[in-house]
Amino acid sequence: MNNPPLAHATAHPHPTPAIRLRQVSKSWGEQVVIPGLDLDIPRGGLTALLGPSGCGKSTLLRLIAGLEHPDSGSVEIDGHDVTAAPPAQRGLSMVFxxxxxxxxxxxxxxxxxxxxxxxxxxxEREHRLQEALRLTNLAGLEQRKPAQLSGGQRQRVALARSIVSGHSLCLMDEPLSNLDAKLRHSVRHEIRSLQQRLGMTVVYVTHDQTEALGMADTVVLLDQGRIAQQGAPAELYNQPRNTFCATFIGTPPMMLLDSSYVPAELLPHHDGSTTGGPLRIGVRPEHLLLGDVAAGRIPVILRHREFQGAEAYAYLELPDASQIIARIAHGLPALPGARLGLSWHTVHAHYFAPDSGRRLDLPHTGTADHPAQPHTTQDDFRPVAQYA
Structure with missing residues (x-):
């Protein structure tokens, strides 16, 4: 009789989150790493804990695993309070x-x-082994020692070990950091494919936004132990909650400009007049447009051009001497030192409070159905791809 496939959680919606943290805090001496955090991690998906070094993402993973215990608050897994439980009693596996x-x-x-x-x-051990070898493409390598394997193969062994455990929850702490760029891409795909096929709940710690945005169903962006934003990858990219999210997500990140030197044509309008008070305006590099110096555009100086294979970037000096980056066409003939006009379609602009950095939902000069255009005609305004 054939053995059943390895049992894991289903990917169907479930009212109870796989993991629930309530007012969890952790300090190392006088240093507060996590000041008091609430977090629900959905069942059956891949959730990425993303953030810069020192943001608390690895500490948070260790608190979930039971390798560390919180100073206060509670940790629940599958609806059970495991705050004081050792790792072996939490029903999870780990990949390091x-x-x-x-x-x-x-x-x-x-x-x-x-x-x-x-x-x-x-x-049962043999059945699980053969199934895991098949899933991770390690069949035929069973008798090799780790020293005889490539970095990608070693990581697949670690994944196979997690699979045979039969646990529906897997915690991964920067699992691809030791791999080169080519291997990272292929193993990233393998991890995501396995997670989806098995319906496992995966919590994935990384500082690499490419991994987080490319793999995760949900991204939790951390800043100094606090959740800066949580949501689908596209939500974090297209609707950043604050300037930290805006400038962390994206390569290059969103460009922030002071409204003091932005022409009225590019400012948000309400009832026919521009919104009063200072603003920080955010625009993604791919939405910045360059043309001749003209009314309704910000005068900038081209300082440097950078070739990046499929893409190219222009480093531009703004009127306040700060620098921003625009994605450009490879054929831009302008040389460093050239004076250009910078603009954007205001439907692509984001607005933030200058003091708190929080997102402001202000009306654009246009709508999604009728995208706002700079106050120039198509003949007068030439984006970079047509610049001559």
Whole structure:
């Protein structure tokens, strides 16, 4: 009789989150790492904990795993309070940056090591091993030692070990950091494919936004132990909640400009008049337009051009001597030192309070159905791709 496939959580919606943190705090001496955080992680998806070094993402993962205990607050997994429970009693597996493989054991022995410790029957161990080898494309490498494997293969062994555990929750702490760019891309795809096929709940810590945006169903962006924004990748990119989110997400990030030198044609309008008071205006590099110096455009100086293969960028000096980056066409003939006019379609602009940095929902000069255009005609305004 055939053994059933490995059991994991389904990807269907569930009223109870896989993980729930309530007012969780953690300090190291006088340094507060997490000041008091509430977080629900949905079941059956991949949630990325993203942020710069020191934001608390790895500490948060360790609190979920039980490798650290919170100073206050509670941790629930599958509706059960596990705040004081050791890692072995939390029903989860982990994949680390360092792979954590035993060098003297074969691939097969590394994969089933945890099952042997749990005294799982030999037949069931073998079934789970073969299934995991198939899922991770490691069949034929069972007898090799870790030293005989590539970095990508070692990481797949770590993934296979997580799969055979049978746990529906997997925590991953920067699992691709030791791989080169080409391997990161392929292993990233493998992790995502496995997660979707098995319906596992994965919590994935990374400082690399490419991994977070490309893999996750939900991204939790952390700033100094607090949630700066949580949502789908497209939401964080297209609707940043504050200037931290705007300038962290995106490569290059969103450009922020002071409204003091922005022409009235590019400012938000309400009842026919521009909104009073200072603003910070955010525009993505791909939405910045360059043309001749003219009314309704910001005068800028081209300081540097950068070739990046499929893309190219212009480094521009603004009237206040600050610098922004615009994505440009490869054929831009202007040389460093050239004076140009900068503009954008205001439907692509984002507005932020200058003091708090929070997002302001102000009306554009146009709508999504009738996109706002700079106060120039198409013949008069030439975007970079047509600049001559």
């Amino acid at each position: 940056q360092s792979y954590a493989l035993f060098p003297h054991l074969s691939v097969a022995e590394n994969i089933v090591f945890g099952l042997k410790v749990r005294s799982l029957a030999r037949g």
